[in-house]
Amino acid sequence: MKFAIAATSISILFLMISCEKSPELSLQTTTTTTQTSSSGIINNVIPTSQEIYDAFVRLALKNSNNTQTMTIRKWATSKTQIKVYWDGVRTTALFTALDKVIADMNSLNKYSKLVRTEVVAQADIIINRVDVATHNAKYAGFQVTNTTVQGNTFTQWNNTEIIKSVIWLSPSTPANVQNGVLRHELTHALGLGHIENTKSIMVAVMSGINYDFNNYSVLDQRVLQILADARVKQGMTEVNISTVIKEYAAK
Numbered sequence: 001m002k003f004a005i006a007a008t009s010i011s012i013l014f015l016m017i018s019c020e021k022s023p024e025l026s027l028q029t030t031t032t033t034t035q036t037s038s039s040g041i042i043n044n045v046i047p048t049s050q051e052i053y054d055a056f057v058r059l060a061l062k063n064s065n066n067t068q069t070m071t072i073r074k075w076a077t078s079k080t081q082i083k084v085y086w087d088g089v090r091t092t093a094l095f096t097a098l099d100k101v102i103a104d105m106n107s108l109n110k111y112s113k114l115v116r117t118e119v120v121a122q123a124d125i126i127i128n129r130v131d132v133a134t135h136n137a138k139y140a141g142f143q144v145t146n147t148t149v150q151g152n153t154f155t156q157w158n159n160t161e162i163i164k165s166v167i168w169l170s171p172s173t174p175a176n177v178q179n180g181v182l183r184h185e186l187t188h189a190l191g192l193g194h195i196e197n198t199k200s201i202m203v204a205v206m207s208g209i210n211y212d213f214n215n216y217s218v219l220d221q222r223v224l225q226i227l228a229d230a231r232v233k234q235g236m237t238e239v240n241i242s243t244v245i246k247e248y249a250a251k
């Protein structure tokens with residue numbers, strides 16, 4: 001089944017997983033964002049079972065602004081490869097970070113593996129790191145409207161699965177936080193929204209969190225494992241999968 005984005009927009013639910021009203025990833029170089037010490041890193045902090053349960057519900061079953069209950073959005077479990085294409089400005093550092101994010105995601109999902117592609121026509125996820133004007137001119141259906149943010153992720157899905165994701169990254173993001181923005185946006189592309197718990201990289205504003213941007217926290221690992229479980233299917237509600245969530249939360 002093929003989907004022509006422009007022609008079938010009525011049948012395709014479209015979501016911009018980001019904050020339109022409130023700034024997303026408003027990373028200020030003057031904040032304490034980068035003043036993390038190894039002793040303060042929260043990545044390895046073991047979350048409580050309730051935290052894991054609540055985090056999954058918030059990230060996978062609510063919209064980003066926490067104003068609406070959603071059903072599960074994810075790539076089809078039968079889709080064994082999700083191809084990632086990098087458009088715009090490339091750097092060695094960002095590609096190293098991208099490969100690490102992909103490796104981390106793949107270690108948590110035994111069904112769908114992310115792979116990089118150099119063929120844009122084959123891309124399921126496009127990462128475009130370029131100024132807003134250039135991005136908006138090229139990606140008409142994925143317009144960045146808030147120019148103060150560091151990243152935006154646009155995810156399209158039909159009633160059964162995510163079919164495409166376009167990520168815009170600001171080229172002016174400071175080098176010491178760009179890995180965090182990349183990991184955050186790519187995690188959106190899996191079907192997750194935002195959360196207020198700062199043990200997650202999916203907080204809308206990352207300033208001041210003591211998160212190691214080159215790894216997932218234990219909390220985020222659990223959430224991604226639950227989402228990847230084959231029993232968690234597109235369109236399901238909390239009632240449908242509460243036992244699965246509790247199973248991981250108890251680990």
Ligand SMILES: [Zn+2]
Pocket residue numbers: 017018019024025184188193194203204
């Ligand atoms: Zn976000």
